[in-house]
Amino acid sequence: MGFGPHLLLASLEGLVTAAVLSLTALGLSLVFGVMRVVNVAHGEFFMLGAVLAWFFSTLVTGHPAVGFLLALVLSPLVVGLVALICERLVLRRLSYDPEATIVATIGMLYIIQQLALTFYGPEARPVLAPFNFRVALPWFGYSGYKLAVIAASIVLMGMTWFVLTRTRIGLVMRATQFDRETAQNFGIPVDRVYAIVFALGAMLAAVAAVLIVPIQQAHYLMGLDPLLLSFIVVIIGGLGSLRGTVLAAVLIGLSDGIISVFFSPTLAKMIATLLVALVLVFRPQGLFGTVAR
Amino acid sequence: MTENRNKTNILSRTLDRRTALKGLGATAAGLAVGPGFVRYAQAQSSEPIRIGFQAHRTGIGAAYGRWYERTTTAAAKLINDAGGINGRPLEIVTEDDGTDPKRGAEVVEKFANQHKVDVVFGTLFSHVVVGSAPTAGELKIPYYVVSEGYHVASGKLNRYVFQPGITDVKAQVSSMAPWVSSNLGKKVTMIFPDYAFGHDHRDFFTAAMQAQGGEVIQHVPIPPTESSFTRYLPQIPSETEVLYHVMVGPGVLTFVKELGEFYGGGGPKLFGFIDSLEAVDIASPGLEFLEGSHFWEGMPRYLQPDAPDYVKAYRDAVGIDDNGASKEDGKDVSTAAHMFGCWETLYVIKAAMESAGYQGPDDRAKLVEATEAMTEFAAGPEHPQGDKKFNGKIHQCFGHQNISQVADGRLNVVHTTSIEDGMYEPEADYTTQSL
Numbered sequence: 001m002g003f004g005p006h007l008l009l010a011s012l013e014g015l016v017t018a019a020v021l022s023l024t025a026l027g028l029s030l031v032f033g034v035m036r037v038v039n040v041a042h043g044e045f046f047m048l049g050a051v052l053a054w055f056f057s058t059l060v061t062g063h064p065a066v067g068f069l070l071a072l073v074l075s076p077l078v079v080g081l082v083a084l085i086c087e088r089l090v091l092r093r094l095s096y097d098p099e100a101t102i103v104a105t106i107g108m109l110y111i112i113q114q115l116a117l118t119f120y121g122p123e124a125r126p127v128l129a130p131f132n133f134r135v136a137l138p139w140f141g142y143s144g145y146k147l148a149v150i151a152a153s154i155v156l157m158g159m160t161w162f163v164l165t166r167t168r169i170g171l172v173m174r175a176t177q178f179d180r181e182t183a184q185n186f187g188i189p190v191d192r193v194y195a196i197v198f199a200l201g202a203m204l205a206a207v208a209a210v211l212i213v214p215i216q217q218a219h220y221l222m223g224l225d226p227l228l229l230s231f232i233v234v235i236i237g238g239l240g241s242l243r244g245t246v247l248a249a250v251l252i253g254l255s256d257g258i259i260s261v262f263f264s265p266t267l268a269k270m271i272a273t274l275l276v277a278l279v280l281v282f283r284p285q286g287l288f289g290t291v292a293r
Numbered sequence: 294m295t296e297n298r299n300k301t302n303i304l305s306r307t308l309d310r311r312t313a314l315k316g317l318g319a320t321a322a323g324l325a326v327g328p329g330f331v332r333y334a335q336a337q338s339s340e341p342i343r344i345g346f347q348a349h350r351t352g353i354g355a356a357y358g359r360w361y362e363r364t365t366t367a368a369a370k371l372i373n374d375a376g377g378i379n380g381r382p383l384e385i386v387t388e389d390d391g392t393d394p395k396r397g398a399e400v401v402e403k404f405a406n407q408h409k410v411d412v413v414f415g416t417l418f419s420h421v422v423v424g425s426a427p428t429a430g431e432l433k434i435p436y437y438v439v440s441e442g443y444h445v446a447s448g449k450l451n452r453y454v455f456q457p458g459i460t461d462v463k464a465q466v467s468s469m470a471p472w473v474s475s476n477l478g479k480k481v482t483m484i485f486p487d488y489a490f491g492h493d494h495r496d497f498f499t500a501a502m503q504a505q506g507g508e509v510i511q512h513v514p515i516p517p518t519e520s521s522f523t524r525y526l527p528q529i530p531s532e533t534e535v536l537y538h539v540m541v542g543p544g545v546l547t548f549v550k551e552l553g554e555f556y557g558g559g560g561p562k563l564f565g566f567i568d569s570l571e572a573v574d575i576a577s578p579g580l581e582f583l584e585g586s587h588f589w590e591g592m593p594r595y596l597q598p599d600a601p602d603y604v605k606a607y608r609d610a611v612g613i614d615d616n617g618a619s620k621e622d623g624k625d626v627s628t629a630a631h632m633f634g635c636w637e638t639l640y641v642i643k644a645a646m647e648s649a650g651y652q653g654p655d656d657r658a659k660l661v662e663a664t665e666a667m668t669e670f671a672a673g674p675e676h677p678q679g680d681k682k683f684n685g686k687i688h689q690c691f692g693h694q695n696i697s698q699v700a701d702g703r704l705n706v707v708h709t710t711s712i713e714d715g716m717y718e719p720e721a722d723y724t725t726q727s728l
Binding site: 005006009010013016017064117121122123124126128132134136140141142143215216217220221222225257260261265266 | 350351352353355356358359516518519520521523524525526527542544546547551554555556557577578579
């Protein structure tokens with residue numbers, strides 16, 4: 001295969017990674033940005049989204065698209081509900097204390113993973129893609145569904161951006177993020193905002209997971225990779241910055257795709273880690289983050 | 294019990310009858326409850342033989358573990374129905390190793406020290422075998438693995454590790470290379486997992502193709518944690534005639550699907566190890582392009598027209614239908630190409646224990662020597678996959694391999710190798726190690 005088509009394939013693969021990663025990382029970034037909670041269980045919400053997608057898609061028969069759409073709607077809702085319960089039962093009782101919430105979310109990670117193992121089992125199970133369309137390029141074929149994932153991610157990111165910057169809910173969130181006490185003094189129900197943000201963060205991870213199951217299958221151990229990559233993205237992009245998260249996700253996704261195609265996947269991971277180190281040394285708040293006050 | 298009665302008789306001279314009876318009862322109760330004592334006093338011949346089954350219940354080997362467990366349970370039931378081992382019932386004690394080498398070693402230790410099993414048996418994934426073998430050697434507990442890697446036959450493990458129920462990768466690939474080079478093509482690209490099991494394929498298949506006048510023009514190793522594979526496919530040179538693929542773990546279905554998306558109907562001829570599709574339904578959407586391609590199978594997944602009765606009996610006992618899926622759930626596809634190894638290994642343990650006159654853990658050294666003394670296993674109900682030769686020096690068996698072709702969404706055997714095709718010069722001799 002010539003250099004051009006090779007690069008094209010690497011970029012496409014990188015964009016699929018970036019698409020899913022930006023949604024997942026945005027959830028993590030949002031939770032930290034607004035609540036100052038480092039959610040170590042974020043990868044498990046991702047996994048839960050995938051596992052539930054398998055469950056909902058098997059409930060219906062007929063065209064695979066029906067099951068997939070059902071999963072796309074229901075799976076994030078259920079994950080959001082689980083996150084809401086976790087927030088009410090655990091994080092709130094710890095008063096969102098940074099150290100305590102790290103330990104608590106590690107606990108949540110193990111509990112969710114074990115529950116998935118108990119009720120879903122250790123197998124990797126596929127969810128049928130809503131459509132099987134092979135884009136035949138002159139040099140190689142490419143999955144039409146993967147291209148659709150990139151498009152879906154762009155639409156979802158746009159929607160999130162709209163909610164955060166153009167709606168009252170977004171305004172309230174940003175106010176809470178900017179200064180919790182002042183927001184409370186202005187009558188913003190900070191407590192309720194936190195609950196919604198935590199659920200929303202988990203739902204973003206779940207949506208990303210539903211999009212990826214037809215490509216990768218659902219497995220109870222699948223939460224670890226997205227968690228690590230999300231942290232890398234969030235550190236590079238700047239915590240709580242939508243723009244930074246998207247840019248860093250595209251950067252990491254594309255470099256992962258291209259470097260691992262032309263060199264080795266290990267080198268891609270090394271470079272990502274090196275980037276994190278450089279960002280932490282020269283710009284600790286991330287590329288687009290603001291200095292904490 | 295005779296001793297007890299005599300004792301009581303002596304005592305009853307000075308005690309009244311009621312106290313004597315009470316004392317007798319208490320002694321009997323004490324004997325029944327006391328750990329360790331009852332075994333030697335009365336149950337020498339009826340105490341079960343305990344086999345520790347190291348199972349991949351969770352982790353990436355779970356699909357294999359599920360079927361290894363079903364096969365083991367079925368074989369143990371048959372052995373017990375036929376009178377057990379040396380007249381003693383067989384008891385399988387199962388522990389999950391999470392398909393993890395560290396936990397594997399812990400499980401072996403637990404079997405030896407806590408469950409007090411006689412031998413350990415059953416594990417598949419090569420990294421777990423390699424991780425657990427030293428512990429088995431230190432504890433001097435025989436460890437019968439049902440793996441595939443060359444680790445046992447290479448001599449790198451120790452005298453307590455055996456692989457008597459399934460052929461190793463070196464024998465598998467060298468027996469099939471002649472068929473591949475004369476039927477599919479001579480320029481091969483290999484895609485394999487980047488750890489011990491995959492490296493065995495890389496080293497031995499490359500050498501075997503060279504011996505046939507063929508050539509492996511490109512190696513594409515894939516890291517074990519990878520869940521998406523398209524990015525590796527451009528590394529396959531366009532002059533490739535045969536694409537040799539062997540992948541394992543949860544990503545297998547994804548791998549084969551992406552291969553199909555990449556090549557569509559075109560591309561090189563495919564020769565896969567069934568590991569790339571083990572426990573996956575060949576009729577899954579997106580796998581249509583596999584039609585006409587070939588796979589290695591240790592034992593055929595689909596019931597072949599010429600299958601002997603003992604193969605049918607084996608399939609019934611394990612609970613798989615003509616398509617190799619669970620009789621209860623047609624979507625639950627078995628790991629037929631590997632799991633027969635559990636069945637056959639249990640029967641090897643039985644034969645070795647009987648020939649050694651095995652009574653308990655003190656006879657473990659005798660059991661090792663009895664296993665090493667074995668040379669042949671005849672095809673039949675105890676060895677449904679076929680006859681095998683066993684080399685006691687390298688603790689490894691050699692058997693037949695099947696090459697199957699996908700036609701109408703099922704696998705039909707088109708070639709079966711002879712045992713001699715896979716024989717190689719042993720590189721080790723475990724019998725020189727002290728017990």
